[in-house]
Amino acid sequence: MLDNKYDYKSKEKKWQEFWQENNIYKFNENCNKPVFSIDTPPPTVNGKIHIGHIFSYSQAEFIARFKRMTGHNVFYPFGFDDNGLPTELLVEKEKNIKAYSVTREEFRKMCLETVDKYEKEFKDLFISMGSSADWDLMYHTVSDSCQRTSQLSFIDLYKKNKVYYANAPALWCTKCHTAIAQSELESEEKASTFNYLKFFIENSDDYVQIATTRPELLCACDCIFINPKDTKNKHLLGKKVRVPLYDFYVPVLEDDKVEMDKGTGVVMCCTFGDQTDTQWFKKYNLELKIAIDDYGYMTDIAGKYKGLKTKEARSQIIEDLKFQNLLIRQDNITHQVSVHERCGTEMEIKLKKQWFIKTLENKQIWLDLGNQIDWHPSFMKSRYVDWVQNLMMDWCISRQKYFGVPFPVWYCKDCGEIIVADESILPVNPLTTSPNHPCPKCGGTNFEPEKDILDTWATSSVTPQINTRWNVSNDFYDKMMPMSLRPNAHDIIRTWDFYTIVKSHYHSKLIPWKNVMISGFVMASPKEKLSKRKGNAKLDPETLISTYSADVIRYWAATGSLGRDIVFNEEKFKIGSRLINKLYNASKFVWLFIQDYTPNKNTKLLNIDKWIISKFSSMQEKYIKYFENYEVGLAMSELESFFWNFCDNYIELIKMRLYNPDLFGNDAKQSGQYTIFYVLLEMLKMFSIYFPHITEEIYQNTYKKILGTISIHKSEFDKLPILEDKALIALGDEVCDIVSRVRGYKTDNKISLKTKLTNIVISSQNIDFIKSCETDIKNATCAEKIEYKLADSTNVEILGIAQED
RNA sequence: GGGAGCAUAGCUCAGUUGGUUAGAGCACUUGCCUUACAAGCAAGGGGUCAUAGGUUCGAGUCCUAUUGUUCCCACCA
Numbered sequence: 001m002l003d004n005k006y007d008y009k010s011k012e013k014k015w016q017e018f019w020q021e022n023n024i025y026k027f028n029e030n031c032n033k034p035v036f037s038i039d040t041p042p043p044t045v046n047g048k049i050h051i052g053h054i055f056s057y058s059q060a061e062f063i064a065r066f067k068r069m070t071g072h073n074v075f076y077p078f079g080f081d082d083n084g085l086p087t088e089l090l091v092e093k094e095k096n097i098k099a100y101s102v103t104r105e106e107f108r109k110m111c112l113e114t115v116d117k118y119e120k121e122f123k124d125l126f127i128s129m130g131s132s133a134d135w136d137l138m139y140h141t142v143s144d145s146c147q148r149t150s151q152l153s154f155i156d157l158y159k160k161n162k163v164y165y166a167n168a169p170a171l172w173c174t175k176c177h178t179a180i181a182q183s184e185l186e187s188e189e190k191a192s193t194f195n196y197l198k199f200f201i202e203n204s205d206d207y208v209q210i211a212t213t214r215p216e217l218l219c220a221c222d223c224i225f226i227n228p229k230d231t232k233n234k235h236l237l238g239k240k241v242r243v244p245l246y247d248f249y250v251p252v253l254e255d256d257k258v259e260m261d262k263g264t265g266v267v268m269c270c271t272f273g274d275q276t277d278t279q280w281f282k283k284y285n286l287e288l289k290i291a292i293d294d295y296g297y298m299t300d301i302a303g304k305y306k307g308l309k310t311k312e313a314r315s316q317i318i319e320d321l322k323f324q325n326l327l328i329r330q331d332n333i334t335h336q337v338s339v340h341e342r343c344g345t346e347m348e349i350k351l352k353k354q355w356f357i358k359t360l361e362n363k364q365i366w367l368d369l370g371n372q373i374d375w376h377p378s379f380m381k382s383r384y385v386d387w388v389q390n391l392m393m394d395w396c397i398s399r400q401k402y403f404g405v406p407f408p409v410w411y412c413k414d415c416g417e418i419i420v421a422d423e424s425i426l427p428v429n430p431l432t433t434s435p436n437h438p439c440p441k442c443g444g445t446n447f448e449p450e451k452d453i454l455d456t457w458a459t460s461s462v463t464p465q466i467n468t469r470w471n472v473s474n475d476f477y478d479k480m481m482p483m484s485l486r487p488n489a490h491d492i493i494r495t496w497d498f499y500t501i502v503k504s505h506y507h508s509k510l511i512p513w514k515n516v517m518i519s520g521f522v523m524a525s526p527k528e529k530l531s532k533r534k535g536n537a538k539l540d541p542e543t544l545i546s547t548y549s550a551d552v553i554r555y556w557a558a559t560g561s562l563g564r565d566i567v568f569n570e571e572k573f574k575i576g577s578r579l580i581n582k583l584y585n586a587s588k589f590v591w592l593f594i595q596d597y598t599p600n601k602n603t604k605l606l607n608i609d610k611w612i613i614s615k616f617s618s619m620q621e622k623y624i625k626y627f628e629n630y631e632v633g634l635a636m637s638e639l640e641s642f643f644w645n646f647c648d649n650y651i652e653l654i655k656m657r658l659y660n661p662d663l664f665g666n667d668a669k670q671s672g673q674y675t676i677f678y679v680l681l682e683m684l685k686m687f688s689i690y691f692p693h694i695t696e697e698i699y700q701n702t703y704k705k706i707l708g709t710i711s712i713h714k715s716e717f718d719k720l721p722i723l724e725d726k727a728l729i730a731l732g733d734e735v736c737d738i739v740s741r742v743r744g745y746k747t748d749n750k751i752s753l754k755t756k757l758t759n760i761v762i763s764s765q766n767i768d769f770i771k772s773c774e775t776d777i778k779n780a781t782c783a784e785k786i787e788y789k790l791a792d793s794t795n796v797e798i799l800g801i802a803q804e805d
Numbered sequence: 806g807g808g809a810g811c812a813u814a815g816c817u818c819a820g821u822u823g824g825u826u827a828g829a830g831c832a833c834u835u836g837c838c839u840u841a842c843a844a845g846c847a848a849g850g851g852g853u854c855a856u857a858g859g860u861u862c863g864a865g866u867c868c869u870a871u872u873g874u875u876c877c878c879a880c881c882a
Contacts, residue, residue, distance in 0.1 A: 192881085211882060225882085259882075267882035274881055335881060346881090382809050386878055390807090490876080521876090560818080564810075565875080569817065571831060574844090581844055589841035625821090637819070641829065648846075652839090659840070740848085747836055747848040754839050782839095 002591065002701045006584045008549035012693040016127055024711050025068075025132040027075045029476075036072035037483040038064055039464050039513055040133065041496070042079030042141060044456075045118045046086035049125050051568065052489070054541050056519040057126065058557035060487035062632040063517065064132055065689040069717050070624070075480065077137035077467050080122060082115035083404040084456025085176065085342060087142075090114065091403070099402045104431070111403040115142065125541055129550045130692045132713070139466055141459045142405070147427035149466050150459040151408040153503060154397075158420050162506050163357050163397075165418060169278040170396045172350035173340040174296030174310075178400040179354050181455060182393050183495045186341040189334055195318060196264065196328040199224065199241040202249055208233070208241060209328060211263030213335070215321065216313040217270040218243055219301045220289035223250045224268050225280070227258040233266060243268075244326040245317065246303070253284065272349035275392060292348055355407065355452075356394040359502060363388055369501050372511050376630040377563040380490060380518040387494040395499065397455040404453030410435055414444035461499035464512040482510050487517040490563065517630045520565040539568065551691040552576040558636045558690050579640060580694055583687060586647050587698045590676045593658045593669075599706070601721075603674040604667065607772045610722050611732025612650045616642065616679050618724035620717070623686060639686050646679065649736045656779035664775055678720055688712050731769040734794055735777060738762055738770065741796040742781040751801070757783045758800030763791035 019025060038060060043053060064076045088099055091107070091114045099107050119140060126133065139146055157163040170179040195215050198207040210224060221243045226233045240249040250268075257276055258267055269280050271289050280286060290299055298305045298313045305313040321327040338347040359366070366388045375381035398407075406429045408421035419435045421428045430449035438445050462470075468480035482504070488496060497516060504512035523529060544553050555576030560566040605613070619642040626635035654672045661669040681703055688695035692713060699712035709715050722728075742760065746753055760783045764770055767788045770777070774786060784802070 187878085187880090190881090194882090213881065262880095263882045265882085269882090276882085336879085337881060377810095379809060383877060386808055390878055392879095494877085523875095567817085571817075575830065578844060582842070585842035585845085587841090592841070622821090634819075637829080641819095644830095647842090651841085652846090655841090743847050744849085750836060752837055752839075753847065754837090 001595075002584070002588050002698065004588075006581070006694060006697065008551065008693065009546070011697050012128070012130070012550055015693050015696045016130065018696075019132075019711065019713070020127075020135075022710060024713050025074075025076065025134050026136060027134045028073055031073045033071055033073040035075055035480065035484070036064075036067040037075035037467070037480055037485070038077075039467060039483045039486045039500075040076065040078050041488045041492075042081040042139070042460060042463065043122060044086045045080055045082040045115045045122075046090045049122055049541060051539050051541055051544065052522040054129060054553060055522050055557045055566070056487070056489045057131070058129065058554050059519050059562070059632050060485070060517065061129075061131055061133075062554075062558065062689050063485065063487070063627070063630060065692070065713070066627045066632075068132075068713065069685060069689065069715070070627075071716055074132075075137075075467075075483075076133050077139065078123075078126065078131070078133035078135065079139040079141065079463065079466070080115070080119045081141045081456065081460050082111075082119065083142040083459060084453070085178070085399060085401055085404075086456065087111055087115060088401055088403045089176075089342060090118075104402050107402050112142070115140070128545055129541070130554065132692070137467070141456070141466075142403075144427050145472070146459060146466055147405045149462055149470060149472075150405045150454060151421070151426045151428065152423060152471055153462045153465065153507065154454065154458070155408060155420055155423060155426075157357060157503075157506055160506060163355060165353060165355050167351060167353045168356065168394075169272060169281070169349050169351050170354045170356075170398075171338075171393070172294070172348045172352075173343065173345050174292070174294065174348055175343045175345040176340060176401075177294050179350070179352065179396050179398050180340055180347070181396050181457070182391065183387075183395075183457070183498070184341050185338045185347055186344075187336040188339045188344065190337045190346075191332065191334050192337075193318075194263070194331040194333050195321070196330070197244050197321060198326045198328060199244065199268075201236070202240040202242065208236060208252075208266055209264045210266050210268050211331075212268060213333070214270075214273050214314070215317045216298065216302070216305070216310050217273050217291050218268075218317065219246055219303065219305075220270040220272075220291035221246075221250055221268050222271060222281075222286040222289065223253050223284070224266055225253050225255045225258045226266050227260045228254045228256055230254075230258070230260050230265055236266075245320060245324065255280065255283075271351070274349070278349060288351055290351075294350070296345075296348070354396050354398040356396050357458075357502065359395050360391055360393070362502075362505075363391065365505065366498070366501060369505060369511050373501075373513065374515045376515060376517045377561075380493065380516070380563055383490060383493045384497060387498060395455075395502070397458045398452040399455055400451075401453050404456060405459050406430055406453055407450040409450040410447035411450070412439040412442060412444045413446035413448050415439060415442040417441040419447060457495050457499050460496060461503045464500065464504060465507065470507070481508065481512070483513040485515045485517060486513040487519065489519050489521060491521070493518065515630070518563045520560065520563055523565050523567045525567060544573070548573045548577060549580070549693070551580055551693050554690050554692075555579065555636075558633050560633050562631055562633070579643075580691060582647060583643070583684075583691070584694060584698065586643075586651070587680060587684070587702065589651065589655075590680045591702050594673050594677050595702075597673045597677060599674065599677055600670070603670050605674065605722075606668060606671045606776075607728075607769060608650070608653055608732060608735060608776050609671045609675040610725075611728055611735075612646060612679060613675060613720050613722040614725045614728045615645070615732065616682065617720055617722060618726075618729065620682065620686070620719070621724060624717075636690055639683070643683055643687075646683070649739070651676075653735070653739070653773075653776040653780045657775065668775065678718075682718060682720065684712060685715055685717055731766055734764065734766060735770060735773050737794055738764075738777060738796055739780045741794075742783070742798070745796070745798050754782055756802035757781065757798055758802050759783070759785045759787065759798075761787045761789060761797040761799060763789040763793070763795040763797075765790070765792060765794075 064074050068074045091111050192213045194211050196209050196211045200207045236252040272278050293299050298308050370384050408428050410419040410430050417439050464483050469476045500512045504510050556572045559572050622638045623635045657664045657668045657672050684695045
């Protein structure tokens with residue numbers, strides 16, 4: 001029997017342990033049910049799990065449970081992304097050190113300790129949320145097996161000529177001192193000044209005005225450009241101009257990339273101020289002049305400004321320009337600046353040897369592959385399409401960092417040949433291991449190891465390959481690819497989704513998954529993201545779980561529409577708590593009447609019982625349809641409103657029949673018993689997706705002894721015998737309307753609902769059906785006598801009220 | 806500058822391919838301890854569906870424009 005009150009604090013933990021011990025969610029490799037596989041996002045180990053993670057992961061978890069309940073063999077692994085820059089930054093902060101201040105090995109040890117600690121916390125948290133992931137399938141990206149897969153992926157691309165090593169302009173973060181990829185940039189609005197400078201024309205007292213926000217790059221100026229259509233400045237072509245302060249001369253060239261209405265219509269080209277500069281650098285074979293070093297300080301060519309930070313140099317240069325009367329005017333502006341997403345530092349461009357994966361040459365393929373995947377919601381595909389269309393650079397995967405997957409690469413010291421490791425020795429760290437053969441080109445045996453590590457996305461982009469055992473068990477890989485579903489939030493479409501599509505195509509010419517499910521963000525207020533920096537992320541999951549229970553948090557995670565951001569609102573937790581409480585009480589009530597009941601499928605049903613079953617079937621159909629479109633929230637609200645109707649109308653109508661079979665007959669009782677038995681059972685299964693704990697508690701103490709299945713989470717949805725019947729639904733709804741009118745009469749007249757009515761008259765078009773429910777109507781309204789009138793519209797007249805005692 | 810989402814009751818949101826009088830929950834008002842549940846039940850008030858046109862017998866729903874708002878991308882001369 002069920003306890004009088006549900007104590008979530010003890011019960012949730014109890015059932016979590018029960019599921020683990022009994023392998024309730026374990027993937028069964030030898031099962032002929034259709035497989036549904038989920039490429040779960042491995043959370044980045046860079047801090048605590050916040051409520052936004054819980055929101056997003058819960059939505060995917062609902063899908064896993066739904067698929068199990070609808071006959072699928074669910075493959076639901078979980079992983080952690082614990083290598084690369086984000087983890088390094090966490091460790092540096094937590095240990096209060098800099099990675100370069102200790103040896104690589106020491107640092108690596110600290111990283112491993114830290115990620116171990118965090119991963120344990122992460123896993124416990126997801127378990128305490130009732131996650132149904134199969135923890136036997138857990139992976140973490142810094143493990144040997146993941147490193148092997150990641151290095152194999154690199155080698156496969158190398159052999160297929162999809163990755164190249166080149167001295168090419170790459171985005172550079174001076175704070176993290178590493179190359180980064182385009183996808184790691186963020187825009188930030190910054191205040192700046194537009195400085196109008198005098199560039200004197202050679203052998204002339206005349207000058208040309210050039211506006212720039214970055215005067216500190218004057219020393220790296222190669223030339224100035226005008227637009228070929230610019231008649232006003234045409235006369236400058238072929239001449240040279242003097243760079244202010246530095247007094248060297250640069251040529252005037254023309255290029256149609258110059259926008260005549262921007263600034264003065266004349267632009268200086270430096271190596272490198274922006275992306276356009278890199279294009280001109282290549283196109284006109286300009287000289288490389290490096291003004292800023294790897295750490296963001298001015299170099300030798302900056303002359304007296306050498307050693308200053310770029311911003312300090314800028315303000316001093318502006319002062320000097322003013323002093324020398326070379327500054328015409330300054331306009332204050334705000335503009336969007338690209339910064340590194342991890343640290344907010346303004347991006348620079350550096351020319352260095354780096355490894356790149358080819359993405360630009362296959363834009364059309366990426367778009368075609370995007371079209372082969374179903375995006376939920378569909379409009380989120382446009383984020384992917386926009387990203388692919390706007391790609392400017394190949395994917396730079398070299399990181400000048402310490403903790404991550406090493407490149408399986410050496411360079412021959414004698415001839416410079418690139419040596420890629422044999423697959424047999426993977427995973428390999430080239431810093432500690434040498435190639436197992438001499439240089440194939442010159443036979444040399446002296447090697448320079450590649451010190452850089454791979455971009456963390458280079459590894460996380462092979463999670464489908466990790467999950468489906470690519471090059472470990474190729475049978476399994478062939479069977480499981482493409483995976484069924486990739487769930488993630490919209491911020492990583494351009495990274496995780498895009499890169500994974502690129503890799504799967506290059507490796508196997510496959511899309512990685514058939515569906516992508518995109519969840520929204522949790523906002524602190526309509527305009528404010530939850531963020532640790534702003535201190536509004538104090539709603540930590542552990543506190544919420546102990547205050548409200550995991551089931552209630554899951555309820556909250558199910559509110560809202562797929563893909564849309566939601567504003568954190570504690571009201572939802574209260575509503576969820578009420579719903580769960582009601583579900584428990586309703587189950588207790590139902591089981592007052594079915595504990596000694598043996599289900600009999602041949603029970604003859606009364607009309608009102610048929611009505612609620614039909615209404616149930618109609619709701620179930622919508623619920624399933626919503627789930628098939630990944631609309632977990634809309635599915636729940638269908639179920640939720642049906643459930644309240646079931647409690648407040650149906651149970652109220654029939655409860656007297658159940659209490660008093662001596663008055664209303666055993667058949668009437670059995671019809672009710674049959675109905676509540678099956679409708680509650682199916683509702684519990686449907687609720688179990690959102691509330692795995694309380695539904696298990698109810699199931700274990702009630703249905704289990706009859707049905708036998710070890711856990712409610714091992715059951716599947718069943719259809720009830722009466723499918724949706726719109727006419728029947730309308731008739732039953734009319735009965736509810738009649739009862740509601742009588743209740744309204746009592747409320748208006750301020751009398752108790754249990755006050756007896758001596759006589760009421762019901763007008764309706766459907767007298768026959770209503771008469772067939774007379775017993776239930778009398779019980780719900782406390783009417784002693786009912787008269788009927790055939791009429792076009794429904795109405796109830798109250799003719800007599802019994803005197804109260 | 807390009808793209809996407811959103812705009813429905815005080816608040817949070819439903820509203821399927823156009824089809825009677827636009828729904829729910831919260832909040833609010835009133836009443837009720839009813840043999841599951843007062844963490845409950847019942848009833849009620851509250852909306853020119855952002856604005857302006859258009860298509861249609863009929864528009865919250867479709868089309869066009871506008872406004873507001875959020876997000877993504879580009880813009881760093």
